Amino acid sequence: MNRPAKKRPELVCPAGTPAALRTAVEAGADAVYCGFQNATNARNFPGLNFTPDEMAGAIAHAHAAGTRVLLAVNTFPPAGKFGLWQEAVDLGAELGVDAFILADIGVADYAARVHPGIRRHLSVQAAASSPEAIRYFVEEFGIRRVVLPRILTVGEIRALADEIPCEIETFIFGNHGLMIEGRCSxxxxxxxxxxxxxxxxxxxxxxxxxxxxxxxxxxxxxxxxxxxxxxxxxxxxxxxxxxxxxxxxxxxxxxAFEEPVSLNLAPLLPELIAAGVDAFKIEGRQRSRAYVRAVVAAFRKAIDATLAGGRPELAELVALTEGQRQTEGAARTKRWR
Amino acid sequence: MPVRSPAARVGAVPGFVRLIPLPLFLLQPLLDRVVRRLAADLPEVFDRLGRHRTSRFVIDAREMPFVLVLRPDPDRPLFAACPRHREPEHEARVEGRFLDLLGLVDGDRDGDALFFSRDLQITGDTEAVVCLRNALDDVDGSIAERVAAMLGPPGRLALSVLRRAGTGPR
Structure with a gap:
């Protein structure tokens, strides 16, 4: 896939509540991702997420500021319960979301057939990491963007970018729990x-x-x-x-598995942009407005500084990290531990 | 690179906070007023609490001579100060430094980060605490500011002093 050099990547930010969404928009998010208050999204915390009315208000607020809203419908429906996922997709379409973030092939198929005009992104939950797997999702379900699992080096991302016909989104900051994304039991x-x-x-x-x-x-x-x-x-x-x-x-x-540590790829922003990453995702829909404000604002500045030729570090964000430690994870080397 | 935790940025609690051991019966009408006003002004907070609206929370600001007890039930709200030696039964307990807890209701601190740094201790029903945190965090602006406004100029002045002590000028 031919990619123009130094394009401006999108900053995709978390919102667990309407107030967090407004905070993210104010702090410089290009897009915000969020979900409904049920099992259709992978952050089904008590007291978190959006009612349909809140989602409608949040979309209006975001769009007024030129910020896109991506709806996470990124879990895997159990047998006999597919209706809840259909409802989430239909409601998202009715409310005017800019894209669905999907993982299950049944849900992806439904969204592609019933709402073909709305962008479909492949969630990290789908754990698609090879050109063959990603191309399959693109060809079968019209996926426009893949959110890559956090197990790839920058070199592997660069190689993937040359072989897949869709945009790439990578995690840039937040929780670093890899396992088998979306399939951990x-x-x-x-x-x-x-x-x-x-x-x-x-x-x-x-x-x-x-x-x-x-x-x-x-x-x-x-x-x-x-x-x-x-x-x-x-x-x-x-x-x-x-x-x-x-x-x-x-x-x-x-x-035995992982250590309490958070991902922070700020030092690798120049390499990731050069590798062809189209969007950077901040993890943390379960976090507070204070976290959203600090992290989004820091990465807004960092991305803009990188495009201007700088090399940001963002070490100050370590205060918000799990275990108060940060890592570049697999992006630098597969032997991150 | 050594990085200061949020706790490390916290200054000393102003003296008037420590002087609060005024008789609790004088404090109670004020707390009643605060919780009833918040219940009236912020109904959406209670929706997020779900079944934990009837949970009883003990909030322990370590520097204070008493603990606060909260039952965020919009129909029967309770916000009371209790002597430490008579802490009531509760579903969940949140303990931290006064200025950290103020930072949380001020929308200025991240609860997870305070937990990671061990500046916030949680015991009891974790789900109730998560619900309360998420509900309070969905309030635009600052709850502390709303409470200060209820108390007029003295309240605003007190909050201003506390903020300066906690995180510096805003």
């Missing part, structure tokens, strides 16, 4: 609830924090303790993949 195994549809990786109703007399805090998910933080030690999200576990071959508890 660790939470289902421990709690019986869906990782994707019942409140991300840790349904809040299943999470408990217990402080011991020694000041250590134990994090429990369902019946299992998944981490224990000493007084003053930085904490992470209560997810199984970021927990510490004992194993016979280890002398002490260790991070």
């Amino acid at each position: 660790l939470t289902n195994y421990v709690t019986g609830l869906s990782t994707n549809m019942d409140g991300v990786c840790s349904p809040a109703a299943e999470v408990r924090y217990d402080t011991g007399v020694d000041g250590c805090v134990s994090t429990r998910l369902g019946p299992h303790i998944i981490d224990r933080f000493a007084p003053g030690e930085q904490a992470g999200y209560p997810t199984i993949c970021k927990g510490r576990y004992f194993a016979p071959a280890r002398g002490e508890a260790y991070y």
Whole structure:
């Protein structure tokens, strides 16, 4: 795919509430992604997301400022419940969203057939990372943009860009929980609830924090303790993949899968833009307006500075990161741990 | 590169906050007024709380001589100050420094970041706390400012002093 050099990439920002959406718009988002208050999107947190009325108001606000609204309908419908996903797509179309973010091929097919005039983006949840897989989605469902899994190096992204007939969106900041994007079942195994549809990786109703007399805090998910933080030690999200576990071959508890750390690819913005990335996504629909304001504004400046020839670092955002640590993850090397 | 956490930016709590051990019965009418006014002005907050509208939250600002108890039920709102030794039964408890908690209701601090840095402690029903956080965060502007406005010029002055102590001039 021939790409013009140094085009201005889109900054795609999270909004878990109408107030967060307005904050993102004000802070310089080119596009905002959000979802309805149900299992059709992968951030189904209690108290989060949009009612239909709120979505209508949010779209009007965003469009008035020239900001696009991308509707996340990016979970996988269980058998017999497809109607909820159809309703979300139909409602999004009626309200005037600019694109659907989709993962399931049934939902993608429905959106393509019933609402062909609305852009379709392939969610990271679909975990499409090869040219063959992405081309299949483009040819079958008219996908216009793929959100790439966070397992690719910049070199691999560059190679992909030359081989696929659609735009590329990559995560630039936020949660760094890779596993098999969209297909992780660790939470289902421990709690019986869906990782994707019942409140991300840790349904809040299943999470408990217990402080011991020694000041250590134990994090429990369902019946299992998944981490224990000493007084003053930085904490992470209560997810199984970021927990510490004992194993016979280890002398002490260790991070078996991932560590509590957030992605920050600000230092690689020049390389990613040169590789052909069309849009940069900030993770964090579950985060506050304060997070949205700080991160969106910082990346707005960083992208503009990069296009002007600069090389931003954005180290100050580490205060907002999980475990107060950040990583360039697989973008720099597959051996990020 | 060493980076200061949000907590590290927090200054000292102004003296008048520590002087609040005025008799709680004098404070209570003020708290009643605040919660009833917020319930009337911000009905959408209560929608986001769902079933946790009837949950009881203890809010513990460590520097204060008492804890606050909140039941965000629009029909029977409760916002009360209780002596520490008589903390009532509750579903969830949120503990942190006064200025951090103010930053949260001011829309100026990120709850997850405060949790990561261990400046915010949560016990009890985590879902209730997540709901409350999300509901409060969907209020445009600042709840602290709304409360200060209810109290007139003294309230605005107090908030201004607190903000300067917490994060510097806005």
